[in-house]
Amino acid sequence: MSTVTTEETFAHPALFYRSEAEYTDRTVAFVREGLAAGEPVAVAVPGPRLELVREGLGPDAGDVTLLDMTEAGRNPGRIIPGVLRAFADAHAGTRVRIVGEPVWAGRSDAEYPACAQHEALINAAFADRPATILCPYDETRLAAGVLADALVTHPTVIAQGRRRASEAYDWRAVVARYNEPLVRPPGTDVLAFAAGELPQARRYAVDRAASLGLAGRRLQDAELAVSELTTNSVVHGGGSGTLAVWAEAGQVVCEVRDAGRLTDPLAGRRPAQPGQIGGRGLLLVHYVADLVRVHTGEEGTAIRFWLGI
């Protein structure tokens, strides 16, 4: 019996594990099953876990795409376009198999809501696509609430070696629950901008970010990302917005607010096709930032991104 059937077009099981040995056994078995079926296989997990998988696979590791998720998926919002869809689209027409571990002990309180929303949105991004994505969860080190969320974001769960359907599965509920209001630190300077004032808004962000310690390519990335967000405000978000830049815990945070509402939950998470004319702005922000958080509702939209100093 296989641990994961491939009857469904898209399969998205959570794997609850309790030890390194169990982790290695189950992920390696999952990978070998894919290799035996001729499926392209990728493993995107945190570095130390990646070494377990690599050692467990031995020479077969050479047939697998191995990625350190703490780098490729540092910002959870870029995992769908930059890791999962990137791999699936590179093997279009073939069923692919991926181990993806976006949630690990040590994810910050600011990161976790983005992690949970990412896990939920995998279901939307891969609906009817031929893929199996196995998501390991460290049962001994992750909070009970995180494990409970995994039951809501995965239609299937494998725990203690047994595979069962998750009765709590309801991914839209997690997207909605973590659409949390974003509160700026008290006393933060805010710059209002309108159409025709985007160069000034961009320069304000660059000056602020540089004075807070951002430099080099990271400063250039901040400039690009602020340019894209403020442009979206002017073009799609009611024609104007506000911008704020501050520092917290070794990172620079930039936030753009406007009166628009984001209705597409996968906005910024679809890989761009080479010939596509527009629609790369929010995707760019996801690619360059260490974290992106969004709050959207009747009152407007706030998009915040973090860049390590």
Add this chain to the structure above:
Amino acid sequence: MLDVGPLSGRPGIRASGEIGVSTRLPWENALTELSRRHTDVSYVELSGLRFVDVAGVSALALTAMNLPVGRVVVERPPPQLPRVLDLFWPSLHRIEVTPR
């Protein structure tokens, strides 16, 4: 804001200032003109450009992709240009960038 026009003495265009949402039209018109006159190698001289946004780089990339032959040499662009090309068109051989 944006000053854009044909190069003198060789095929292509030069642009200085900034390329963003309010200067998109003259930039795209200049690229259309470039592709209309393109034969083998066209040049885009950007040493006076301070900033280009993602849509501005996209317009350049799509122009180059749609050329029937040859290539576009982009001279001394601001750092956003190679960054965005590398993120979205990592293997676009029709564009050659000479750094600042």
